[in-house]
Amino acid sequence: MELNIENLTKSYGRGQPVLNGLNLTVDGSGITAIIGSSGAGKSTLLRCINRLIEPDSGTVRLNDVELTALKGAALRKARRSIGMIFQSFNLLDRLTVMENVLAGRLGYVNFWQASSRRYPQADINRAYELLELVGMEEFVNQRASRLSGGQRQRVGVVRALMQQPSILLADEPTASLDPRTSLQIMELLQDIAGNLGLPVIINIHNVDQARTYTDRIVGLRYGHIMFDGTPADLDDAALDAIYDGKDWNEDPGEAESGGAGGSRGSGGAGGKDAKRELEGARA
Amino acid sequence: MQAQAPGSAGAAQGRPDYRWKRPQFFTNPYVRWGLPVAGLAYLLWAISTLSINWNRVSAGIPRAGRIFGNAWPPDFSRSNLIISGFTESIQIALLATALGLLISVPIALLAAKNIMPRGLHWFGRGIIIVARSFHPVIVAIIFVKAVGLGPFAGVLTLTVYSLGFVGKLLAEAIEEIDEGQVEAMRATGAGFIKVLLYAVFPQILPRQVGLSIYQLDSNLRASAVVGVVGAGGIGGTLMNSFRRFDYDFALAILLLIIAIILVSEAISGRLRSGLS
Numbered sequence: 400m401e402l403n404i405e406n407l408t409k410s411y412g413r414g415q416p417v418l419n420g421l422n423l424t425v426d427g428s429g430i431t432a433i434i435g436s437s438g439a440g441k442s443t444l445l446r447c448i449n450r451l452i453e454p455d456s457g458t459v460r461l462n463d464v465e466l467t468a469l470k471g472a473a474l475r476k477a478r479r480s481i482g483m484i485f486q487s488f489n490l491l492d493r494l495t496v497m498e499n500v501l502a503g504r505l506g507y508v509n510f511w512q513a514s515s516r517r518y519p520q521a522d523i524n525r526a527y528e529l530l531e532l533v534g535m536e537e538f539v540n541q542r543a544s545r546l547s548g549g550q551r552q553r554v555g556v557v558r559a560l561m562q563q564p565s566i567l568l569a570d571e572p573t574a575s576l577d578p579r580t581s582l583q584i585m586e587l588l589q590d591i592a593g594n595l596g597l598p599v600i601i602n603i604h605n606v607d608q609a610r611t612y613t614d615r616i617v618g619l620r621y622g623h624i625m626f627d628g629t630p631a632d633l634d635d636a637a638l639d640a641i642y643d644g645k646d647w648n649e650d651p652g653e654a655e656s657g658g659a660g661g662s663r664g665s666g667g668a669g670g671k672d673a674k675r676e677l678e679g680a681r682a
Numbered sequence: 683m684q685a686q687a688p689g690s691a692g693a694a695q696g697r698p699d700y701r702w703k704r705p706q707f708f709t710n711p712y713v714r715w716g717l718p719v720a721g722l723a724y725l726l727w728a729i730s731t732l733s734i735n736w737n738r739v740s741a742g743i744p745r746a747g748r749i750f751g752n753a754w755p756p757d758f759s760r761s762n763l764i765i766s767g768f769t770e771s772i773q774i775a776l777l778a779t780a781l782g783l784l785i786s787v788p789i790a791l792l793a794a795k796n797i798m799p800r801g802l803h804w805f806g807r808g809i810i811i812v813a814r815s816f817h818p819v820i821v822a823i824i825f826v827k828a829v830g831l832g833p834f835a836g837v838l839t840l841t842v843y844s845l846g847f848v849g850k851l852l853a854e855a856i857e858e859i860d861e862g863q864v865e866a867m868r869a870t871g872a873g874f875i876k877v878l879l880y881a882v883f884p885q886i887l888p889r890q891v892g893l894s895i896y897q898l899d900s901n902l903r904a905s906a907v908v909g910v911v912g913a914g915g916i917g918g919t920l921m922n923s924f925r926r927f928d929y930d931f932a933l934a935i936l937l938l939i940i941a942i943i944l945v946s947e948a949i950s951g952r953l954r955s956g957l958s
Binding site for chain 1: 879887
C-alpha cells in the first residue's frame with residue numbers, strides 16, 4: 400500500500416488556503432498521526448484523500464491510482480478501498496447495528512440488495528466476525544441511537560473494515576469520547592494497524608495519545624507540514640513549531656469531555672500518563 | 683473588615699450601582715411609538731371605509747334566526763344521499779392523499795438544496811410554490827372547468843393541495859438531516875440512490891408518517907369544501923340543500939361533517955402522539 404499526496408492545495412472562499420502545496424507519503428502499515436491546532440487543515444486533508452472535499456489542485460495517489468483524476472463510478476469504486484471513521488461516529492441512528500455495519504458494503508452490492516437488506520452471505524459472516532472482534536455481537540438488532548459513544552465508534556470501525564479497505568482514515572475518532580473509552584478506541588486502532596496490517600491515518604489533537612499509540616507523527620500548521628517523524632522525535636521545540644508556541648499541553652478535547660483531571664505530564668512520559676488516566680477512570 | 687449586606691456590596695465599597703435595562707427591540711423612540719399609532723390609525727380608517735350598513739345587519743339577524751329555526755330538527759331521512767355524498771368525499775380524500783404523498787417525495791427531494799444542484803432545487807421549489815399559491819377552492823374551480831363537475835376534479839385539487847404542503851415540509855425535513863450520515867455513506871462508495879436509501883430516508887421517515895396522517899385529516903376537511911364548487915362529494919349535496927332551502931337537511935349534513943372531523947382528528951392525534 401502506498402498513499403502519495405503531492406502539492407495538495409485547498410482554500411475555502413477567498414481566504415487563506417487551508418492546505419498549501421502539501422506533500423505526504425504514507426506506506427506500509429502502522430498508525431500515522433496528524434496533529435495540529437483547530438483549523439490547521441487536518442480534517443480537510445483527510446477528506447481530500449477520499450474526495451469528500453474536492454481539492455483545488457494537486458494529486459492524491461493510492462497504489463498508483465490517481466484518486467484526484469477519478470469521476471463518478473470510478474471514484475465510488477476507489478472509495479471502497481478507503482475506510483473512514485468520524486469524530487461524531489456518523490452512524491445511521493435510526494437503523495440497526497447490523498444495517499450500519501452492512502452499509503460498509505454499499506459500494507459493492509447492487510440496488511436491490513441494498514434496499515431489501517439481502518446482503519451476500521459472505522458479507523453477513525464477515526459482519527458477525529468483525530462485531531465479535533470488537534465485542535458488539537450482542538447488539539446486532541439494536542438501534543444505533545441507543546448505543547453509548549464507545550459502542551458507536553466501535554460500530555463505526557467495523558463499518559469501515561467491512562469495506563475491506565487498503566487504508567483507514569480516522570478523523571478525530573476519540574474527540575467525542577471520555578478518556579477511558581478513547582484509550583480503548585486507540586488500542587483497537589492499534590490492533591487493526593498491527594494485526595490486520597492496515598495502515599491508519601488518524602487526525603488527533605491529543606498529543607499524549609498520538610505519542611503513545613502511533614508510529615509516525617505529522618504536525619500540520621497553516622496547511623504546511625511543520626514536523627514529520629517518530630513520536631520520540633517530537634520534542635518541545637517541534638510542538639512549539641506546530642502549535643505556534645501556544646500551550647499544546649492544554650488539550651481542548653480533554654477539557655471538553657471533562658477529562659480525568661489531575662496529572663498530565665509533558666515530555667516523553669505520555670504513555671505512562673495515559674495508563675495512569677485509565678487506572679484513574681477505573682477507580 | 684466589616685461585613686456587608688449582599689444588596690449593597692458595590693455601594694459599600696464606594697462604587698456606583700450597575701444599571702441594566704432590557705434592550706429595546708426598536709432603538710429609535712420615534713419608530714417605537716410611531717408604529718403602534720400608525721397601526722391604530724389605519725385600523726380606524728379601514729373600518730370607516732367599509733360602510734357597514736347597520737340596517738342590513740339588524741334585518742339579517744331575524745333572518746338568520748328563521749333559517750336556524752327551519753333547520754331544527756335536522757333531517758336525516760334522506761340517508762342514501764348523505765351516505766353516497768360522504769362515501770364520495772372520503773374516497774376523494776383517500777385517493778388524493780395517496781397520490782399527493784407519492785408525488786411529494788420526489789418533489790421534496792428536488793426542492794431540498796442540500797442534496798440537489800442549484801438549478802434543480804429551484805425547479806422543485808417552483809412546483810411547491812405554485813401548488814401552494816392558491817387556496818384549494820380556487821384550484822377546484824380551475825379543475826372543474828378543466829375536467830368537468832365531479833369527484834375527479836376533487837381528487838386533482840386535493841392532490842395539488844397535498845403535494846404542496848407535504849412537499850414543502852418534507853423538503854425542510856431533508857434540509858435538516860444530519861449530514862454526517864450522508865458523508866459516511868458517500869465515504870463507503872455508495873452512489874446517490876443508496877445514500878438516499880440509507881442516510882436520508884430513514885431520517886425523514888418519522889416526519890413523513892406524521893405528515894401523511896395530518897394530511898389525510900386535512901384532506902377530509904377540504905374534500906367537503908371543494909364539493910361546494912362542484913368537485914364532488916358531500917359539499918355538493920350540502921350546496922344543493924341550501925339552494926332548495928332544505929335547511930333541516932343541510933343541518934344534518936353539517937352535524938355529520940363535524941362528527942367525522944372530530945373522529946378523524948381523534949384518530950390522527952392518537953396516531954401522531956403514538957409515533958413521537
